[in-house]
Amino acid sequence: MISRLDIERLKADSRGLRGTLKESLQDPATGAVAEADTALTKFHGLYQQDDRERRAGRRQARLEPLYQFMLRLRIPGGVVSRDQWRALDAVAGEIANGTIRLTTRQTVQFHGVAKENLRTLMRRIDSVGLDSMAACGDVNRNVMCHIQPEAGPIHEQTLVWARRISAHLLPGTRAWREIWIDGERVEPAGIFEVEPLYGTTYLPRKFKIGIALPPVNDIDVFSQDLGFIAIAQDDRLEGFNVVAGGGMGCTPGEPETYPRLGNVIGFVRSADLISVAEAVATIQRDFGDRGQRRHARFKYTLEQMGIDHFRRELEWRARTRLEPARAFVFEHNGDRYGWIAQRDGRWQLTMFVENGRLLPDHRAALGEIIERHAGDVRLTPNQNLVITGVAGQQRAAVDAQIAQAGLGHARRSSIRIHSMACVALPTCGLAMAEAERYLPDLITLIEELAIKHGLGDQPITVRMSGCPNGCSRPYLAEIGLVGRAIGRYNLYLGAAFDGSRLNRLYLDNADEAAILAEIDALFARYGAERGPGEAFGDFLVRAGIIEAVEHGSQVNRPGRP
Numbered sequence: 001m002i003s004r005l006d007i008e009r010l011k012a013d014s015r016g017l018r019g020t021l022k023e024s025l026q027d028p029a030t031g032a033v034a035e036a037d038t039a040l041t042k043f044h045g046l047y048q049q050d051d052r053e054r055r056a057g058r059r060q061a062r063l064e065p066l067y068q069f070m071l072r073l074r075i076p077g078g079v080v081s082r083d084q085w086r087a088l089d090a091v092a093g094e095i096a097n098g099t100i101r102l103t104t105r106q107t108v109q110f111h112g113v114a115k116e117n118l119r120t121l122m123r124r125i126d127s128v129g130l131d132s133m134a135a136c137g138d139v140n141r142n143v144m145c146h147i148q149p150e151a152g153p154i155h156e157q158t159l160v161w162a163r164r165i166s167a168h169l170l171p172g173t174r175a176w177r178e179i180w181i182d183g184e185r186v187e188p189a190g191i192f193e194v195e196p197l198y199g200t201t202y203l204p205r206k207f208k209i210g211i212a213l214p215p216v217n218d219i220d221v222f223s224q225d226l227g228f229i230a231i232a233q234d235d236r237l238e239g240f241n242v243v244a245g246g247g248m249g250c251t252p253g254e255p256e257t258y259p260r261l262g263n264v265i266g267f268v269r270s271a272d273l274i275s276v277a278e279a280v281a282t283i284q285r286d287f288g289d290r291g292q293r294r295h296a297r298f299k300y301t302l303e304q305m306g307i308d309h310f311r312r313e314l315e316w317r318a319r320t321r322l323e324p325a326r327a328f329v330f331e332h333n334g335d336r337y338g339w340i341a342q343r344d345g346r347w348q349l350t351m352f353v354e355n356g357r358l359l360p361d362h363r364a365a366l367g368e369i370i371e372r373h374a375g376d377v378r379l380t381p382n383q384n385l386v387i388t389g390v391a392g393q394q395r396a397a398v399d400a401q402i403a404q405a406g407l408g409h410a411r412r413s414s415i416r417i418h419s420m421a422c423v424a425l426p427t428c429g430l431a432m433a434e435a436e437r438y439l440p441d442l443i444t445l446i447e448e449l450a451i452k453h454g455l456g457d458q459p460i461t462v463r464m465s466g467c468p469n470g471c472s473r474p475y476l477a478e479i480g481l482v483g484r485a486i487g488r489y490n491l492y493l494g495a496a497f498d499g500s501r502l503n504r505l506y507l508d509n510a511d512e513a514a515i516l517a518e519i520d521a522l523f524a525r526y527g528a529e530r531g532p533g534e535a536f537g538d539f540l541v542r543a544g545i546i547e548a549v550e551h552g553s554q555v556n557r558p559g560r561p
Contacts, residue, residue, distance in 0.1 A: 045132025
């Protein structure tokens, strides 16, 4: 296992993220890459994994683990053209495991890719203008942006800014193209590119940025290391409120680690957006904790610096002065399903994709719909998919194809379409429990309880993560479930429906029966005592069932009266 300090050394000695990846890929004796290279593949969008359920059998047969790779793409703002979708669909069937996984950061993942097929996969996505550079690793990752084509010029401007931020904070190394696409070095031997922004050790940990457009907080802007809330008036983008210091992950039994909501620290004009983003990234580069990776996220850097010190440092580096934050209102952090009229007279359809997993039959139906009817495809922050630019007279035909494929939100409960889970077992090396494979069945049981108490149409956010890292943002769910062991979860309750308040630990290390018994009792009270329009999380706080979280360090402190 590579130690924390070894990772810093590996980055410094990696020759611009090259390491010995070229040699690892050419080694026919194993399906893996060298251990040191597994830390570097992440910067290229790759995670080395294996099927954990087959480990014992392969060990008994004296075989190495069934190594495979997960590839995550960089798609700032989550917009995919028809040509790009056609290519993604093809490689899913021909190179990966036949599925496309939509992620919580508006991109796609391919699973089950063999080492010998990696270069082919990379070249296929490169041929349509996509890449996976900086999709993972200790750098700024995929920049998120609210999916709202019907918002007209405001959405288009925020999308442009998301792409500009992504391009500006992209590492300068040519290693990705050299290793995966061209195969040859451009620079003389022994000379490597200078990283003017990141330096040789890049950032202490991953860094996430997102742009929200009120009144929808679908990107969960307060969960981002750096968030921007677009402020518009009369179809004119005035600028952005700056949100700093969010993050979901924590470590069990380590009270100095915790989820945290970002602070709104001021307002910045659009012209200064790039300089502010760069300034925050370099503050994390220079002040972040490189000695303890579990304490290396930007949220802890901000806590250590303090808001006032951080703001002064930001203004000095960005050469700008933050104005007072502008007023804004968020209504929810989910997706708006169904047909919505665009300003150009065409229509967009947001369709529910359970836990973001597109199976072969789903892919086939979507491929035909997108090819015949769509302008482009938008990937949502909640693992769903938007088809845009559909002519009004084609809506019925599209609905029929989607229903036949088993996609969409029709005949699905308000609870199910507000649920999501991370991948977890069998391939995620960090997973302690099931998530994607288990949540649909658990939702069925929760739906039965909701109907029992007259809550069948009530939207309630439910999110499940197989480990405390929180890739599915479970600490912002009204019902959050975080894996502790096979069949056992921590139950968190009381988050705000709009993503503005974290939840709190309610049951520790509980099995399914205990979780359902508590939800049953709480649904009974909610059904009988809720106020008009009162969300489930807000009710739990108002009724004194769970104490509201004021700081992330309270999330794992049980808050039952």
